[in-house]
Amino acid sequence: MAGTLAEKVWNDHVVRRGENGEPDLLYIDLQLLHEVTSPQAFDGLRQENRPLRRLDQTIATEDHNTPTIDIDKPIADITSRTQIETLRRNAEEFGVRIHSLGDVDQGIVHVVGPQLGLTMPGVTIVCGDSHTSTHGAFGALAFGIGTSQVEHVMATQTLSLKPFRTMAITVNGTLKPGVTAKDIILAVIAKIGTGGGQGYVLEYRGEAIRALSMEGRMTICNMSIEAGARAGMIAPDETTFEYVKGRPHAPTGELWDEAVAYWKTLRSDDDATFDAEVVIDADELEPFVTWGTNPGQGLPLSADVPAPEDFTDDTSRAAAERALEYMDLVPGTPLKDIRVDTIFMGSCTNGRIEDLRAFAEVLQGRTKHPDVRVLVVPGSARVRIQAEQEGLHEIFEAFGAEWRQAGCSMCLGMNPDQLKPGERAASTSNRNFEGRQGKGGRTHLVSPIVAAATAVRGTLSSPLDLDPIDVDSRPAAAAAGEQKTA
Amino acid sequence: MDKFSTHTGIGVPLRRSNVDTDQIIPAVYLKRVTKTGFDDGLFSAWRKDPEFVLNQDAYRSGSVLVAGPDFGTGSSREHAVWALRDYGFKAVLCSRFADIFRGNAGNQGLVAAQLAQDDIEQLWKILEEQPGTQVTVDLVSQQVHAGDATFRFDIDEYTRWRLMEGLDDIGLTLRHLEDIEAFEARRPAWMPKTLPARIAD
Ligand code: SF4
Numbered sequence: 001m002a003g004t005l006a007e008k009v010w011n012d013h014v015v016r017r018g019e020n021g022e023p024d025l026l027y028i029d030l031q032l033l034h035e036v037t038s039p040q041a042f043d044g045l046r047q048e049n050r051p052l053r054r055l056d057q058t059i060a061t062e063d064h065n066t067p068t069i070d071i072d073k074p075i076a077d078i079t080s081r082t083q084i085e086t087l088r089r090n091a092e093e094f095g096v097r098i099h100s101l102g103d104v105d106q107g108i109v110h111v112v113g114p115q116l117g118l119t120m121p122g123v124t125i126v127c128g129d130s131h132t133s134t135h136g137a138f139g140a141l142a143f144g145i146g147t148s149q150v151e152h153v154m155a156t157q158t159l160s161l162k163p164f165r166t167m168a169i170t171v172n173g174t175l176k177p178g179v180t181a182k183d184i185i186l187a188v189i190a191k192i193g194t195g196g197g198q199g200y201v202l203e204y205r206g207e208a209i210r211a212l213s214m215e216g217r218m219t220i221c222n223m224s225i226e227a228g229a230r231a232g233m234i235a236p237d238e239t240t241f242e243y244v245k246g247r248p249h250a251p252t253g254e255l256w257d258e259a260v261a262y263w264k265t266l267r268s269d270d271d272a273t274f275d276a277e278v279v280i281d282a283d284e285l286e287p288f289v290t291w292g293t294n295p296g297q298g299l300p301l302s303a304d305v306p307a308p309e310d311f312t313d314d315t316s317r318a319a320a321e322r323a324l325e326y327m328d329l330v331p332g333t334p335l336k337d338i339r340v341d342t343i344f345m346g347s348c349t350n351g352r353i354e355d356l357r358a359f360a361e362v363l364q365g366r367t368k369h370p371d372v373r374v375l376v377v378p379g380s381a382r383v384r385i386q387a388e389q390e391g392l393h394e395i396f397e398a399f400g401a402e403w404r405q406a407g408c409s410m411c412l413g414m415n416p417d418q419l420k421p422g423e424r425a426a427s428t429s430n431r432n433f434e435g436r437q438g439k440g441g442r443t444h445l446v447s448p449i450v451a452a453a454t455a456v457r458g459t460l461s462s463p464l465d466l467d468p469i470d471v472d473s474r475p476a477a478a479a480a481g482e483q484k485t486a
Numbered sequence: 487m488d489k490f491s492t493h494t495g496i497g498v499p500l501r502r503s504n505v506d507t508d509q510i511i512p513a514v515y516l517k518r519v520t521k522t523g524f525d526d527g528l529f530s531a532w533r534k535d536p537e538f539v540l541n542q543d544a545y546r547s548g549s550v551l552v553a554g555p556d557f558g559t560g561s562s563r564e565h566a567v568w569a570l571r572d573y574g575f576k577a578v579l580c581s582r583f584a585d586i587f588r589g590n591a592g593n594q595g596l597v598a599a600q601l602a603q604d605d606i607e608q609l610w611k612i613l614e615e616q617p618g619t620q621v622t623v624d625l626v627s628q629q630v631h632a633g634d635a636t637f638r639f640d641i642d643e644y645t646r647w648r649l650m651e652g653l654d655d656i657g658l659t660l661r662h663l664e665d666i667e668a669f670e671a672r673r674p675a676w677m678p679k680t681l682p683a684r685i686a687d
Contacts, residue, residue, distance in 0.1 A: 015669040016662055021643045025662060027669050030678050037563065039519035048656075056681040065517065079517035086519045097680050105685060116685075118678045130562040130586060146564035146590035147521075148655070156659045158666055162642070194504055195556040195582055228559060230585055248684040251676035259676035294504050294559075315503045315554060322502075382686070414513045433508040433560060435531055 002269040004166045005235050006201040009141040009266065013124050015158055023160040029123040031153045032109045033060035033096065035087040036414070037128030041151035042090040052094045052154045059118065060091050060098040063108045064414045068377055068404035071101050080415065107380020107406040110134040110348040114218065115382055117247025121236035121263040126153055131348050131430065132231075133224040137217035138244070139236035139266045141201070144225065164230045165275040167200040168268070171208040173282040178464050180358070181216030182350065182428070182447035184208065184280070185223040186288035186298045192278060194296040197229030200276065203268060204234050208282035214243040215354035222349045223430050226295035235267040287462045289335055290432045290445040292323035297432075299335065301450065301462055307331035326434055327442050328422075335460050338444070342425040343374040343455045344437070345401075345448060347411040350428035351379025355448045356387050359428075360395040362452035365469045367399070369458030374401035375417060377409040401455070413438045426454040487595045489652035490625055493576040495549030497621035497632060498539055499613040505553055506560035507587065511569040524565055525572035544617030552609045552621075553580045558587025558598075567594045577623040579630060579639065581606050592645040593655060597623055599630065599639035608635060625650055 003011070016025040031054075038060070045052060052058060065080035075081040084101070091098040099105040105112060110131055113119040121139035126132060128150040135142035149159055171184055189196075202224050209217070217234050224232030234240075241260055244250045251259045268274075286300040297320070299306065308324065308331070311317040324331065329338070345351075345359050356378065368374060376396045378384040384406055387393055393403045410417040411429040419425055419441025428451050432443035444460060453461040515527030532538045539545050551570065557580040558566060567590045570578065577597035591598040601609075612632050613619050622631040623639075625646060630637045648655065659666075 016665045018644075023644055025659060025665065027666070027673075029673075030680070036516050040521040040564075043519075043521065050656075056679045059680040064513075077517075083517050083519055097683050118680060120678060123678060128562060128564075130560065144562040144586055146562055146567070146586060146593065148564060148590065148593035152656050152659065155656050156663075156666060157670075158659055160644075160655060160659060162644075194559055195584075198556075198582065198585055225560075228556065228584055248686050249678055249680070255676040258674065262674070262676075294506070318501075319503055412508075412513045414517065431506075431508070431560060433506050435512055436508050439512075439531070 002271040004268040004272045004274060005139060005203055005233050005266055006141060006164065006166050006231070009122055009124065010163055012122070023162045025158050026161050027124065027158055028126050028153050029057060030118055030125045031058045031150070032113055032125065032127035032132070033058065033150070034063050034109050034127070034129065035083045036064045037147050037150060038090065039083065039086045040147050041128070041154055042094065044151040045154055050155045052096065054157045055095050057157065058096050060087060060096050061106055061109050061112050062087060062101050064408045064412065066101050066407040067415050068407055068409050068417055071405050077416070104381050104385070107382065108348045108351060108408055110222065111351060111379035111383065114138070115247070115380060117244055117250035120244050120250065120259070121240060122266050126159070130225040131222050133229065134218050134222040134348055136221040136224070136231050136233040137214060138240055139233060139263065141231060141233065143231040164201045165199050167197065167202050167276040167278065168274040169202050169204050169278045169280065170206040171204065171280045171282050172206045173208055174211065175208055175282045175285060178449065178462050179285050179287060180447045180449060181212055181219040183285055183288040184282070185220045186290065186295070186445060187285055188278070188280060189223065189227045189296050190288070190298040191280070192227050194226060194294050195228045197224060197227035200229050201231045201233055202227065202229045204232060209234060210237065213354060214239060215352045218352065219349055223295065226430055236263045287447060287450050289450065289460055291327065291329060291335060292320065293326055293432055293434050295430065295432060295445060297323055298445070301335055301460060303335055305329045305331050305333045305335060336465070338460045339424070339458055340426045340444065340454055340460065341372060341423045342419060343372055343451050344410040344425050344427040344429060345375065345451050346377030346379065346409055347429035348379060349430045350448050351377060351383065353383050353386050355428065356383065356392050359448040359452045360392045362449050362463050363399045363455065364395045366456050366466065368401070368455055371458055372455055374399070374455050375404060375410060376401045377404045378406045381406045410437050412436060426451050426460060487652045487654060490595060490597060490649045492622060492624040492626065493549065494620050494622040495576060496545060496547060497550045497552055497609065497613045497619055498545045498548035499610040500539060500551055500553040501610060503554035504556045504559060507558055507563050507566040508560055510558070510566040511563065516563060516565055521568060522572055524569040528569040528573045542617065547574065549574050549576045550621040550623060551575050551578045552606060552613060553578060555580065555582040555603060556584065558584040560584070562586045564590045564594070567591050567596050571596050579606065579609065592649065595649060597625060597641070597649060599623060599641055601630065601637055601639045605637040609637070
């Protein structure tokens with residue numbers, strides 16, 4: 001029978017088919033853990049005297065609470081320190097592999113999985129973190145779960161779940177210069193809404209998706225959850241295999257051949273039916289930014305701040321009114337006139353090496369706007385090392401940006417990297433919720449190159465708004481594009 | 487988990503859509519390592535506003551939340567459910583829940599009942615015209631009663647059964663241990679293994 005990519009991976013993981021309205025029992029190949037959503041799950045195991053069933057399919061890292069400066073000193077915030085120490089103690093007690101602060105493989109959980117080669121096509125991956133959808137870029141079925149489910153996976157290596165519905169998001173055509181993966185996904189969310197993907201696995205397909213690097217694909221799958229979807233997926237292809245090959249935990253020799261042979265079957269059949277379909281034309285996309293307080297409240301950068309009256313239904317109108325008040329924006333203002341105080345370059349959406357390269361390429365040879373503060377936070381310790389090997393940190397520092405240690409940082413401000421009340425950020429992260437980046441802080445979601453151009457001009461901008469500079473003066477960035485990615 | 491069949495308590499009208507889990511409980515409260523005591527973090531930014539619905543005497547001790555569409559979107563934090571539960575909420579009524587939130591609610595004995603948006607609007611009206619109105623959420627008949635009005639709600643059949651029986655999902659799954667072991671025996675060898683740990687050269 002014809003099937004979609006998501007259905008194929010699902011069906012290959014059914015331990016037990018549910019009957020009479022019961023959910024299926026689905027096998028989980030890999031569970032990723034971090035300090036925020038795991039302590040209560042470990043506690044649950046302890047209370048019931050249950051072991052963690054598959055230590056060889058479990059890995060932990062510290063990311064949400066970790067400081068991005070002075071990482072050799074004890075963590076100043078006592079509650080953050082307690083949470084991290086709790087994870088370390090739990091990992092030791094139960095025997096879980098952990099990458100702690102200072103370790104070469106520490107970093108944001110969704111950056112660490114792919115870089116170790118643990119994220120691969122055709123596997124099921126969960127984490128107590130909604131952005132687990134990131135890993136779907138490899139053709140894995142990967143989704144976020146709550147702490148009770150984390151405990152369930154620890155104890156049984158399975159989850160009881162009803163099959164998800166499927167939605168095809170076809171992105172035809174070619175992106176214009178200055179338009180990136182981030183703009184695709186912001187446009188998708190603006191189109192289908194923050195609830196539009198609920199209950200669905202979104203499969204991104206089409207020419208423009210095929211043309212993306214793994215980093216770009218991860219950016220897109222990462223934000224599937226912002227459309228309410230359970231997961232995002234992209235069928236694996238040569239780009240995927242090339243990325244996985246040679247990584248520490250990638251299969252080798254005959255196992256590699258066997259894996260690739262199977263991975264090649266992982267695509268939606270031509271006659272497969274999706275429960276819903278959306279088509280987007282890449283040629284028409286522009287750089288996208290958000291103006292409101294949910295990721296669906298976005299517009300092309302060339303547009304003006306909308307007015308509540310522009311929305312026809314009561315709920316959207318009320319939401320827009322509230323958002324404009326919180327964001328302190330006047331309808332009709334060109335988005336490009338909005339001044340920002342802070343640029344946050346990082347997160348599991350855009351904290352990978354390619355993102356840092358793109359950011360550096362725009363900055364190089366240019367001067368920072370005097371009123372903005374620029375925070376550059378690599379997604380993992382390894383991304384940091386690679387960026388330094390390529391000399392990117394010198395570009396950041398020469399520009400006047402702060403070059404930090406790896407972690408979630410200002411994406412959610414659980415560590416000291418926070419916006420102050422009333423401050424406005426252009427952020428490469430994924431959520432512009434009220435107070436997300438610090439109490440009273442205001443967030444505009446943007447791509448790395450829009451973040452960079454904004455750092456130069458001090459108002460929301462695209463690289464195309466910048467005065468051209470002498471290309472010959474920027475050899476490092478051009479060369480950087482040739483190297484293999486972390 | 488306690489068995490749930492029916493609950494009656496004060497209904498709280500929350501006229502907002504897209505109430506994400508960052509609003510239900512901000513990240514600063516997530517640093518705790520315990521599973522209870524999150525009530526102080528519930529809607530913490532909004533609770534500073536004296537006009538906020540939970541700061542009004544008639545609604546303060548509410549236990550049935552009636553919210554706008556897309557409740558519980560965003561982060562997967564189960565803390566959002568713990569905070570609602572610790573505050574005293576037994577049920578949330580809404581026309582569209584975020585999936586992860588709904589799953590978390592089911593695992594913690596909080597009823598996430600899905601009603602038509604028209605019914606939610608009617609409930610808001612009833613609760614605002616007569617603050618302090620008692621709302622009954624009957625899981626057996628899948629009905630909500632408020633004043634003279636009765637509405638039907640949807641909830642996943644399996645979740646309803648587990649809530650009514652008060653069953654722990656892990657215990658249920660472990661009954662199928664043999665199936666899990668049989669599945670593991672036929673998994674391909676190329677599947678990812680975290681141990682022994684390998685790092686890049
Ligand atoms: S970077 Fe942000 S979105 Fe990603 S895991 Fe960390 S907190 Fe979550």
